[in-house]
Amino acid sequence: MECLSPLSHAVSSDGLNHKLLFQCGDGKTVEAALMLFQKPGGRPRRTVCASCQVGCPIGCPFCATGRQPLERSLTAEEIVAQVLYFENSFRPPAAAAIPRDKRWLTNVVFMGMGEPLSNFENLQQAIGFLGSPKGLGMGRRQLMVSTAGLAPQIVRFGKENIQAELAVSLHAADDHLRNALVPVNTRYPLQSVIAACREFIRSTGRHIYFEYALFAGINDSIADADKLIQLIGGMDCPVNLIFGNQLGSGGYQPSTRAVAFDFQKRLIAGGIRTMLRASRGADIEAGCGQLRSRWLSGSGNPAHHL
Numbered sequence: 001m002e003c004l005s006p007l008s009h010a011v012s013s014d015g016l017n018h019k020l021l022f023q024c025g026d027g028k029t030v031e032a033a034l035m036l037f038q039k040p041g042g043r044p045r046r047t048v049c050a051s052c053q054v055g056c057p058i059g060c061p062f063c064a065t066g067r068q069p070l071e072r073s074l075t076a077e078e079i080v081a082q083v084l085y086f087e088n089s090f091r092p093p094a095a096a097a098i099p100r101d102k103r104w105l106t107n108v109v110f111m112g113m114g115e116p117l118s119n120f121e122n123l124q125q126a127i128g129f130l131g132s133p134k135g136l137g138m139g140r141r142q143l144m145v146s147t148a149g150l151a152p153q154i155v156r157f158g159k160e161n162i163q164a165e166l167a168v169s170l171h172a173a174d175d176h177l178r179n180a181l182v183p184v185n186t187r188y189p190l191q192s193v194i195a196a197c198r199e200f201i202r203s204t205g206r207h208i209y210f211e212y213a214l215f216a217g218i219n220d221s222i223a224d225a226d227k228l229i230q231l232i233g234g235m236d237c238p239v240n241l242i243f244g245n246q247l248g249s250g251g252y253q254p255s256t257r258a259v260a261f262d263f264q265k266r267l268i269a270g271g272i273r274t275m276l277r278a279s280r281g282a283d284i285e286a287g288c289g290q291l292r293s294r295w296l297s298g299s300g301n302p303a304h305h306l
Contacts (some may be wrong), residue, residue, distance in 0.1 A: 004022040004078055006020050024074075032297070046104060047108065051114070053113055053202065076125035108144075120157075161203075166206075178190060211240050213237075216255045222266055225263050
């Protein structure tokens, strides 16, 4: 973990979300988050959201992190170090019953800063370590990579049988809208992304998760839901709906709960397995698309410095 030094730590008002700003050896900074879940009667989940790059090459207008120019990709060691810091430093005294050779964290998602699949080799090495007995011994279902839709890398991810789940951020079901929301769509249009997803499914026998952030009046109509059903219907792949965060240019606002529920019901009626997920950590800007934004704006973090 010597390649990263923690600079500041923010905690959400409910105490269930933590955000850390790390400084790399060359002075560049990245953020990662820890999300704690406890469902009544269920097992606790402790999930790290790790970054793969300093800045981002995608440039989605609704994403403050995406508007930060790409400075460089993180090394495999830097990616792993984020996870190990949370594993080693956040294990509470109450977890003393868990042997030190047993991990405390339950999941890692590569959904922080950057596009993971544009840092393919380092991501692959990091996943390999986290899944190994020398690392954290995490299985495929405990690791998830999210991509904006780099079609060739989706195919490669499947052919190399990387032991992590794969999620594709769609956010729109027609090219005109997706070109505006996810600019890499001009390079890899929806049909090429979906074809790559189908090839991934064919080569691995596994499904892909589709992610869709809902923004009021932009991509949340029943007509938008119908387009999504037409695009991915029959693939037997689940959709995770999330509320867009109130950050970014262009006046993007999250959909109302009523609209989101109607969107979800339409997808379910169309045969699409759909989950509506709550945004986490928005009050400390640790939510989707928010990492490192406050630090770069100069307004400081609602955090204590380490």
